[in-house]
Every structure is written in C-alpha cells, then in structure tokens.
C-alpha cells in the first residue's frame with residue numbers, strides 16, 4: 001500500500017467518488033447533478049432539487065407530485081418527540097435541540113433495512129418532512145407556546161415559515177426562503193457531509209447519520225458561521241468601524257466570519273445569489289443598516305485578503321436574508337440543516353450503494369515502551 005503524505009484537514013484528499021455535486025473553486029461554479037445552481041435557484045423548488053440530488057434525475061410531474069404529497073403527509077411529529085422537546089432547556093441552542101430530536105427519531109424508526117428501497121425512501125421522506133417541524137416546534141416551545149400544526153394547504157417553505165411565526169408568510173418571503181434552501185442543500189465533501197458519510201459507512205440508521213451531521217454543521221467554522229456573521233456585524237455597528245475592526249482582527253490573527261473557503265478562491269456563487277435575494281427583500285420591506293456594513297466589509301476584506309483568495313462564503317449574506325424575515329439569529333444554522341439534510345441523505349444513499357467502512361490511518365507521534373509508573377510515584 002502506498003503511504004500518503006499527511007495533510008491536516010485532509011486538504012485535497014478525495015474521500016469518496018460522488019456524482020451528486022461539483023465545485024470549481026477557481027471559477028466559482030457549483031452544480032447539482034450537473035445543473036448549475038443559478039438555474040436551479042431560478043427555476044426549481046427545494047423539494048424538486050432534493051429529489052434530483054437523492055435520486056439522480058429531475059422528477060417527472062407525477063414523481064414530483066407523489067414526493068411532495070409524501071412529504072406533506074409526514075410533516076407532523078409524534079407527541080412523544082414533542083413532549084421530549086418540551087423538556088429541553090429553553091436556553092439551549094436550537095442546533096443541539098435539533099440534533100437530539102433527529103437522533104430520537106431513530107428510537108421510533110430504527111429498523112435498519114438498508115437494502116430495501118422502501119425503507120430508504122421512507123427515511124428520506126420522514127427526515128425531510130419532520131426536521132422543519134422540529135425546528136419550529138422548539139422555537140415556539142422555548143417561548144412557552146404550543147407548537148403549531150403543519151398546514152397541508154401550504155407548500156414546504158411557506159409551511160415552515162407559518163409554523164415558525166404562527167401566521168401565513170408573505171409570498172415573496174416564502175419564495176426567497178425556498179431559494180435559500182436550494183442554495184444550502186448540497187456542497188460536495190464538506191465537513192458535515194463527510195461526517196454523514198463516515199457514520200453511514202458503519203451501516204447505522206439514517207437518523208444517526210443525520211444527527212452526526214447536524215452536530216458537525218453547528219460549529220462556527222462550518223454552518224455555525226452564519227449566526228456569528230450577524231453577531232460580528234452588530235458588534236461592528238457602523239460603516240466607519242468596519243476598517244478598524246477588520247484590521248484589529250487580522251492583527252490578532254482572528255478569523256473574519258463568513259469569509260474564506262477551503263475550495264472557493266473567489267466569491268462563493270451562493271453568496272452572489274444570496275446577496276441578490278437580500279436586496280429583493282430590502283426593496284420590498286425596507287433597508288437594513290447591517291447590509292451597508294456587510295458591503296463595506298466585503299470591500300475591505302477583498303483589499304486586505306483578496307490576494308489569498310479570501311472572499312465571502314455562503315454564510316456571509318444568508319443571515320441578512322433571514323434577519324429581514326424576522327427569524328432569530330440562533331435559528332440560522334438549524335435552517336441550514338433543514339436544507340442540507342437532503343444533501344446528507346443523497347450521500348447516505350450513495351455511500352450505501354458501494355459501501356466500505358471509513359477507516360483511515362494516522363501518523364503516530366507518541367512514545368513507545370514506556371514503563372507504567374505506580375500512582376504514588378507520580
């Protein structure tokens with residue numbers, strides 16, 4: 001066996017063969033099953049894109065209707081899950097609540113029949129359908145309210161916003177939210193997807209796969225950055241403070257949240273679309289001063305770090321979109337998870353098709369042949 005050079009963070013090391021999505025980080029291109037995201041953002045819906053990613057082809061009209069109907073029928077969560085969530089501390093982070101709730105689904109549906117397409121479809125539908133309900137239910141319950149039941153007459157994104165805010169959403173806001181889900185659904189071998197694939201490779205159940213990926217997504221270097229971006233913009237507070245803030249952080253060798261990417265060395269194509277979506281919302285619902293701060297920050301960071309290929313990533317503008325919709329900051333990453341679950345499931349399915357357990361090696365740099373020291377001599 002050839003011994004490879006150790007690469008911290010596995011940079012540049014292929015961990016799987018996959019036909020789900022493709023990134024060209026120099027040109028700023030992202031495709032799902034070969035289709036550019038710009039086109040999907042304009043013409044598709046989240047559920048149609050999820051279908052494309054998981055089953056490999058765009059659905060026919062009948063296939064899409066059947067999938068939407070199945071998801072609609074599975075939106076409700078069991079009262080025991082709801083009661084379990086009610087016991088979570090209201091000060092707990094919604095990502096932790098989501099991780100625990102997704103794992104708890106496995107208590108009810110743990111039968112592992114991983115070779116049966118019916119089992120796979122059932123798990124896909126159940127997870128895509130219930131994750132938004134769990135996010136909205138935790139939000140209402142931590143405020144002391146009862147969760148709102150899903151509305152069968154509303155489509156996927158409109159229903160989520162309805163469950164969250166207890167009122168029917170504005171049509172433009174619901175459409176933009178759906179596009180945000182399309183933009184967040186999949187992104188090659190990112191950390192949470194890798195985590196999902198490693199977990200999948202042990203042939204555990206899909207609820208454990210998703211729970212492990214949710215845990216990975218929450219970190220501030222990954223999906224959790226969208227929450228930190230808004231906190232950072234609030235801390236900056238004004239356009240004049242941007243330059244000194246950036247300079248100070250760089251001097252202290254601290255990262256600027258929402259910037260930089262392992263693969264993109266240009267502006268993330270998703271950030272370009274998210275910025276346009278934010279502008280559409282501002283045009284309808286009024287400007288946001290944090291957008292001016294964000295734009296100035298993009299200019300200053302390009303000036304300082306453009307030579308290193310550091311530009312806004314997907315997490316930089318998404319928070320401004322969600323903020324304008326009145327969504328609390330700590331729900332930004334759970335919303336990322338609502339979308340990404342379909343990407344994780346596509347990878348789960350692909351992993352099962354040609355599974356081999358992930359078991360890489362390590363470079364041992366510890367000691368050998370050390371004698372045991374009795375406790376009284378230490």
Ligand SMILES: CC(=O)SCCNC(=O)CCNC(=O)[C@H](O)C(C)(C)COP(=O)(O)OP(=O)(O)OC[C@H]1O[C@@H](n2cnc3c(N)ncnc32)[C@H](O)[C@@H]1OP(=O)(O)O
Pocket residue numbers: 009190220221222223225254255256257258259260261262263305308310313314315
């Ligand atoms: C959905 C997503 O996961 S998108 C990413 C969300 N995460 C963030 O926005 C957090 C901020 N960004 C980062 O921490 C990084 O850019 C990551 C985690 C996204 C990528 O990390 P890596 O590929 O390991 O890059 P790494 O951290 O090695 O940085 C390479 C160089 O760029 C610099 N750099 C990278 N990102 C940033 C940043 N956001 N701010 C300042 N400097 C940065 C590093 O300091 C390093 O500089 P050096 O070579 O002079 O030491």
Ligand SMILES: O=C([O-])CC(=O)C(=O)O
Pocket residue numbers: 186187188189190191261262263313314
């Ligand atoms: O690809 C990555 O490393 C992170 C990312 O942008 C994503 O998961 O959407």
